[in-house]
Amino acid sequence: MLPTIRQLHASLTTGETTSAALTEAALARIDATDGEGGHAFTHVYREQALAAAQASDTLRAAGLARSPIDGLPVSVKDLFDVAGEVTLAGSVVLQDTPPAAQNAVIVQRLINAGAVIVGKTNMTEFAFSGLGINPHYGTPRSPWDRATGRIPGGSSSGAGVSVADGMSVVAIGTDTGGSVRIPSAFCGLTGFKPTARRVSAIGALPLSTSLDSIGPLSASVECCAIVDSILSGEPYREPSSPQPGQLRFAVPSSVVLDGADEQVVAAFDRAIEALREQGAVVHQLDIPEFEQLAYINRQGGFVCSEAWAWHRKLLEQHADLYDPRVASRITRGKDMSAADYIDLLEIRSAWIASLTNRMRQYDALLMPTSPIIAPAIAKLQTSDDAYFATNGLILRNPTMINFFDGCALSLPCHRNGEAPVGLTIAGPAMHDAHILDVGLATEKILQTIRQA
Structure with a gap:
């Protein structure tokens, strides 16, 4: 089991360890020749990290701790601006652009909280895939079945592997269609996609300004709640676990299990049964909105249209420097008219209202991540065919929550030793605190499954 923020904070407080020791251990794992650090990170801030760790230890010795993450190694996805660094976003086409003049808002908030930023993590080029494959900087392997070499999930690929392999305690990723939750699911972690508007995206290179959100990957629901409060700039509210008998869940009756692996179905069914055994009500619910979404996005949706608006000049001049599989998806956006885009805005608004109304009597939706x-x-x-078919399948479930403008957790629900499987707990916009509460209760129940 990975150590939690709370456990490490306690160890720092009692003097059992130091920030310098934690940081040196994280950097050693990044450097290990038999590890994934070379593919998980695009930049490593060795000297800065060690200096920040020493500063944290000095302040703590004087009785000062800036936050629960003070002195803990943290990684940030390589689409967040770090002052003095070029923000590459997993690309080579941006290598000659000017370095960032200042830190992204969330990077500065982490630094102010005492986080030790150990480096920037690798990602799918421009965050445009749920697989995590990058032809420019390599692809880190998921921690499960390293001999085969399996995808870490994307687009925050290095983020997931950095936490799973102990190269950071927390990773910060972005989530436009599951890019925090998918790596969390494939790497056996807990990931939180907040309501997008709660966390500033200033200084983050966009994929889709309508759908982008910023969230943490870490060891537990409480870890995610702690980091979310720092990212959002909101006062920390400790999650409170409701009794399972108070909870009502809805499981979509269609779409979300289409094409599912037997391992996923088995883990998902066990999770549902465990919740019911503890007294939670779990109903199947018809959600026609989920069945409509593929058709609604048939022209590429917000992602392609908004990505095309940002990339069109770069693609005109440097298309040869892009990952062709990313470029081909971005260029779909050029065929959307302004009228198509306005129609999509109106459709989304009605779609959100309809789904919100349908969920009113439930605490959360449950589905495989x-x-x-x-x-x-x-x-x-x-294989291009395998790439695009698999990408679409993996993105399908989490994308629905981004279109919903909702918030969601992904919790590991597999048994120890099995392939990692994520359970999504999702709710409407601005229900973040409630979803974290529900997640805490669910996490306790799932831990009995994982240890079975």
């Missing part, structure tokens, strides 16, 4: 376990990297690298 991904309907399949992490597939092998090699097959997806060599």
Whole structure:
């Protein structure tokens, strides 16, 4: 089991360890020649991290701790601005652009909280895939079945692996269609996608300004709640676990299990049964909105249209420097008219209202984060058909929550030793605190499954 923020904070407070020791251990794991650090990170801030760790230890010795993450190693996805660094976003086309003049808002908030930023993590180029494959900087392997070499999930690929392999305690990713939750699911972590508007995206390179959100990947629901409060700039509210008998869950009756692996179905069914055994009410619910979404996004949706608006000039000049699989998806956006985009805005508004009304009597939706376990990297690298079919399948479930403008957790629900499987707990916009509470209660129940 990975140590939690609370456990490490206690160890720092009692003097059992130091920030310098934790940081040196994280950097050693990044450097390990038999590890994934070389593919998980695009930049490593060795000297800065060690200096920040020493500063944290000095302040703590004087009785000062800036936050629960003070002195803990943290990684940030390589689409957040770090002052003096070029923000690459997993690309090579931006290598000659000017360095960032200042830190992204969330990076500065982490620094102010005492986080030790150990580096920037690798990602799918421009965050445009749920697989995590990057032809420029390599693809870190999921912690499960390293011999085969399976995808870590994307687009926050290095983020997931950095936490799973102990190269950071927390990773910060972005989530436009599951890019925090999918790596969390495939790497056996807990990930939180907040309501997008709660966390500032200033200084983050966009994929889709309508759908982008910023959230943490870490060891527990409480870890995510702590980091979310720092990212959002809101006072920390400790999650309170409701009794399972107070909870009512809805499981979509269609779409979310289509094409699912038997491992995912088995883990999901066990999770549902465990919740019911503890007194939670779990109903199947018809959600026609989920059945409509593929058709609604048939022209590429917000992602393609908004990505095209940002990338069109770069693609005109440097298309040869893009990952062709990313470029082909971005260019779909050029065929959307302004009228199509306005129609999509109106459709989304009505879709959100309808789904919100349908969920009113439930605490949360439950579904598999991904309907399949992490597939092998090699097959997806060599076949465009396999790449795009798998990408669409993996993104399908989490994308629905982004279109909903909702918030969601992904919790590990597999047994120890099995392929990692994530359970999504999702709710409407601005229900973040409630979803974290529900997640805490669910996490306690799932832990009995994982240890079985």
